[in-house]
């Protein structure tokens with residue numbers, strides 16, 4: 001199946017998480033505007049690199065980790081086994097319920113998805129957000145074509161740009177970090 005990683009890929013990601021977790025993933029998780037009580041979606045959670053740090057911040061909230069890959073989701077279950085406030089969902093954004101999240105984030109996910117799939121996914125993510133909720137993403141800056149398509153789809157689906165910045169991510173290079181508000 002095209003979405004399933006090899007075990008070597010999972011092992012290498014665990015190594016990167018172990019050695020660079022703080023500077024890459026925690027830095028992003030710590031910038032999410034969380035009070036601790038929100039309902040949050042990690043879209044394309046992978047092995048839970050960002051989710052691990054977000055779950056720690058949600059003292060009274062809840063995190064849903066969604067991935068299309070069963071192997072990545074199993075790896076994520078392992079990473080987050082000590083948390084009680086997390087649930088796991090395998091599948092597509094189109095499976096999500098209307099207005100169920102305060103914050104949706106995507107970390108290095110959207111740039112890898114073909115534009116015709118983004119045309120289904122971004123509207124579904126927007127629908128899953130409560131009014132006034134936030135969609136935050138971080139994607140490689142060099143993917144200019146894809147970033148343009150993402151911006152167009154966000155703005156065409158009831159999302160208004162609120163904030164953007166470029167961050168230099170260790171190992172991964174420059175990335176665009178953007179926050180959109182659901183109108």
Ligand SMILES: C[S@@+](CC[C@H](N)C(=O)[O-])C[C@H]1O[C@@H](n2cnc3c(N)ncnc32)[C@H](O)[C@@H]1O
Nearest residue numbers: 044045046049067068069072091092107108109
């Ligand atoms: C590069 S990894 C990033 C994982 C994690 N967010 C991180 O930063 O470590 C991309 C992830 O997105 C998932 N993914 C790709 N297409 C997807 C889709 N259509 N729906 C849900 N997840 C998807 C992949 O299975 C993979 O786990």
